[in-house]
Amino acid sequence: MQGSVGHEDYDWDCLAPNRVFVDAANVLLPAAVAAQLGALAQFEPGAALLRPDEAAETVESLGEFRRSKRETVSSVQKYIFRKPAAVARYESLVIANSPTVPAHLFPYLPGATFPVAQTRPTMLYGYGLGRLGGGGGGGGGGNSTETFNTAQRMAMFNLDIPNYSAVGGMVFPFLVIQFKSLQGAPFNLAIGAYQCAGASAACLKAVEPLREVLASSVGIHDEEPTREPALDVCYSIVLDNVQAYLDVAWKDKQADGDDEDGGPVRTLRIKKLMLNRPDGVVELHRHVLAILEWAYSEQPGGRLYAIHRALDCVADGRYGMKLQADER
DSSP: OTTSTTSTTHIIIIIGGGTEESOOTTSOOOHHHHHHHHHHHHOOOGGGSOOHHHHHHHHHHHTOTTSOHHHHHHHHHHHTTSOOTTOGGGTTEEEEESOOOOGGGSOOOTTOSSOOOOOOOSEEEEEESSOTTSTTTOSOOOOOOOSSOHHHHHHHHHHTOOOOGGGTSEEEEEEEEEEOOTTSOTTHHHHHHHHHHHHHHHHHHHTHHHHHHHHTBOOTTOSSOOOOGGGGEEEEEEEOSSEEEEEEEEEOTTSSSOOTTSSOEEEEEEEEEETTSHHHHHHHHHHHHHHHHHHTOOSTTOHHHHHHHHHHHHHTTOBTHHHHHHHO
16 A cells, blocks of 8 residues: 555655655765774674674574574574563663554655655664663663663653553664564565664654754753764664664764755665574674664763753753853
8 A cells, every 4th residue: 555664665655755765875964973883894892792602592583484483583582682680770771572652753854745655664763761670671680870860860750751561661773673573575684674664764853852952952061062962863674584784873963954854864774684594693793782882881972961952951951041041
């Protein structure tokens, strides 16, 4: 049906009119995105990486084509898409299964005949709202470190940040996973890439209030606000039993000077991996861990650093100071 993600013209009917462009191979990557991809390629996860026996078991599970989609997804969740053990700062990580993404986050621009379809990813990575080791972050206990302090949570409330409450409270998703069955329709991975592009656009829309905060705020030592490029980026993985595609999505702020919708969303395929080989499975897991490292980094360039910086602007009363100064 026209307007549905499985339609052969979905990219032309729904994505492009809403300024979402898939696999923009001919577009020059922004310097910040290129630098981030360079760091991703060089990341070494150490002991957290899959062991050879775990990689071999995953390959064997994926090779059993007669298994149901649910069984196959469970096999990749067991090792590839699992929460790293014994890493305190990841305790707030939420990996939501088949979450409902709020409809208003999917682009639907004036003049577009159809909106970007509201699809449900197989998995979605984001930050839990509970204490590390507590209510929003999974197992464990006794660790009082927080991903977001009380003032930052209040700032989220004031900014009306989308909360994926159906999965126990999750905010600011950054990694979309879409599994497609080999028994499905032809071009299933291409359909999965379209689903990932739409969900990635929704992830980028969810942090739009933070971009607006930074654009209209002045830091304590800053004469002018600075952008946080980490807020303009998210990742997606579409996979089946045999292969996986890793894509990056970003807000192209310099596309045409029209910032009415924050710039178009572009995606680029950065890696194709074969999952019928243990080294391909290990490499996919390494990239997942590298994305987690970036998402939870509180150093400049890290995503959590950027999120905290924007929320602190609101909590400290600096939100809107630049606008007030300009009006004077």
